[in-house]
Amino acid sequence: MCEDAKITTMPRKRKKKVFSAAKIVREMARERVGSPKPSQLVKAKTTKAEKHKPTLGKLLHED
DSSP: OOGGGOOOOOOOOOOOOOOOHHHHHHHHHHHHTOOOOOOOOOOOOSSOOOSSOOOHHHHHHHO
């Protein structure tokens, strides 16, 4: 193969930004009111509730 035969790729064109009214409204609100407070993590439950009632055999076995 020749060195001249190398395939060169053209750089891709940048995608045009689509106008979004929602972004503009958010920017204006941040300027007037300020940025929203950071969200807080919701603590997970440590124990799960039992899905089924214990059977008679399990109740007798526990005693």
